[in-house]
Amino acid sequence: MRTIKSKWLATLLIGAGGFSLNAGAAVSETAFGPKYEPVAPVSLSQAQVVYYRDAANNQRTDAAHVYIDGEFHTGLLPGGYTRFCVAPGRHTLDAVIGDAPLYRGKTELKSVAKLDGGKTYFVRVLSDASNMSSGGVSRKEAEQQLQHTRLQVHALSRASAVQACDLQEKPSAPIYKDYALSGDVLFAFGKSGREDITAAGRRAIAELISQLHREHTTLERILVIGHTDPIGSQAANYTLGQRRASTVRQLLIDGGIPIHVLRASSVGSSEPLVSNCQGSRKEQIACNAPNRRVIVRVDVSSAQN
Numbered sequence: 001m002r003t004i005k006s007k008w009l010a011t012l013l014i015g016a017g018g019f020s021l022n023a024g025a026a027v028s029e030t031a032f033g034p035k036y037e038p039v040a041p042v043s044l045s046q047a048q049v050v051y052y053r054d055a056a057n058n059q060r061t062d063a064a065h066v067y068i069d070g071e072f073h074t075g076l077l078p079g080g081y082t083r084f085c086v087a088p089g090r091h092t093l094d095a096v097i098g099d100a101p102l103y104r105g106k107t108e109l110k111s112v113a114k115l116d117g118g119k120t121y122f123v124r125v126l127s128d129a130s131n132m133s134s135g136g137v138s139r140k141e142a143e144q145q146l147q148h149t150r151l152q153v154h155a156l157s158r159a160s161a162v163q164a165c166d167l168q169e170k171p172s173a174p175i176y177k178d179y180a181l182s183g184d185v186l187f188a189f190g191k192s193g194r195e196d197i198t199a200a201g202r203r204a205i206a207e208l209i210s211q212l213h214r215e216h217t218t219l220e221r222i223l224v225i226g227h228t229d230p231i232g233s234q235a236a237n238y239t240l241g242q243r244r245a246s247t248v249r250q251l252l253i254d255g256g257i258p259i260h261v262l263r264a265s266s267v268g269s270s271e272p273l274v275s276n277c278q279g280s281r282k283e284q285i286a287c288n289a290p291n292r293r294v295i296v297r298v299d300v301s302s303a304q305n
Contacts, residue, residue, distance in 0.1 A: 033151035036081055038143060039120060040167040046085040047115035048165055049093070053125040054145045055079035062098040064125045068159035070106050076125055080152035085165040088117035095125045122146075175301045176223075179208055181248065183227070183292030189285060192243035194250060205248065208296060209255035221299035222262050224249045229288035230269040231281075241266030248294045 042048045051066055053076040063075030066082065069092050074082045076095065092110045115121060122142035137145075186201035197205075212219065226241030226248075245264035253259050269291065277287035 031077060031152065031154035032080060033153040036143075036146040036149045036151070039083060040169070041120065042085055042118060043166040043168055044118040045087070046163060046166055047088050047117055048083065048085050048120040049115070049123060050081060050083050050120065050142065050146070051076065051093075051095070051123045051125070052081035052142070052146055052149050053078055053095075055148055056145075060097055064095045064097045065099055065103070066125075067094045067096070067106060068092070069161045070110070071159040071161070072103075072106070072155075073157045073159040073162060074152050074155045076152055079149050081146060081149045082152050083165070084157070084159075084162045086115060086161045086163060088115055090114050091161060093123060095123075097125075172301065174221075174299050176297045177300050179211070179296040179298070181205070181208065181294045181296065182289075183244065183294060184289055186248070186294060187244060190240070192240055192247060194247050197247065197251070202251070205251045206255065209252060209257060212257065212296075212298065216298065216300070218302065219257065219261050219298065220302060222252070222257065223295075223297040223299075224252070224262060224264045225295040225297060226264070226266040226268075227271060227291060227293045227295065228266075228269045229277075229285075229291040230272065230275075231284060231288060234268055234270075238266050238268035241268050244294055248296070252296070 036052075039048065039050060051073075053064055055078045061078060063077055065075050066073045068084070068086065073084065076082065090112055093113050094111055096104060113121075120139070122137045122139055124137045124142065124145070181201075181204055185204055186198065187196050188198070212222075224245045226243070226245035228237040228241045228244075230237070232240075242264065245266055249262050249264040252262060272288075273290040273293075274287065277284045279287070
């Protein structure tokens with residue numbers, strides 16, 4: 001018996017010889033279900049395993065018998081996958097190509113994997129049936145290959161360790177509320193420092209702070225995002241946007257907004273509200289006024305739950 005301590009996941013083994021489907025035989029469409037879709041996470045009381053057989057580079061069409069703790073789970077054909085859950089802990093996971101009639105996977109080639117609760121492991125059946133092979137696959141690599149697989153549905157699992165997966169809902173995308181501050185109200189053209197804030201800009205920020213406290217009982221995350229017009233180079237505009245966002249962030253802190261919820265960033269001139277401003281430089285500056293702004297983006301997700 002071998003113990004496998006894989007950073008990523010469980011193990012897989014391939015034996016030689018035998019048959020399940022004759023090589024070259026046509027595979028019935030009834031053996032497969034839907035195409036693979038990314039799996040949801042599971043609760044901490046379970047470990048989830050996605051076991052698959054890549055259709056590419058598979059010279060054998062025999063089914064790879066998948067055994068869990070020495071008990072038959074399914075026969076994976078090229079291009080098929082199975083997903084199952086087990087209790088966290090040590091389990092044997094084996095895949096053997098063509099092991100009939102001896103069914104060595106029940107009693108031999110045991111590979112032990114320690115599976116942690118709340119984690120999803122990806123296991124690939126290797127194509128070389130002449131060697132005993134073991135390994136693991138990262139989620140990124142696995143899901144690239146799983147795009148071309150379908151759920152294996154033709155066999156009934158007899159593995160007593162297999163449980164119905166207790167899937168967890170994926171976290172909802174954050175919900176934001178944006179507050180816009182005019183760049184021209186806050187700063188003179190091209191300026192960004194704290195000493196450059198106009199009197200009107202300070203009043204606008206003070207009013208915003210009062211509004212934030214009035215509208216939100218708790219403030220968990222606030223993004224301060226600097227936007228500029230396209231006049232000048234992209235690099236210079238990005239830097240200007242970052243400096244303006246950092247200045248506004250500091251004034252929000254001075255006004256009583258908790259420092260740990262505030263983060264400043266810049267998108268430069270990449271997200272304009274108006275475009276194709278023409279004419280003299282003065283006319284372009286006037287036309288681009290809506291693009292010069294600082295957005296205070298408040299995460300209101302918790303308030304929606």
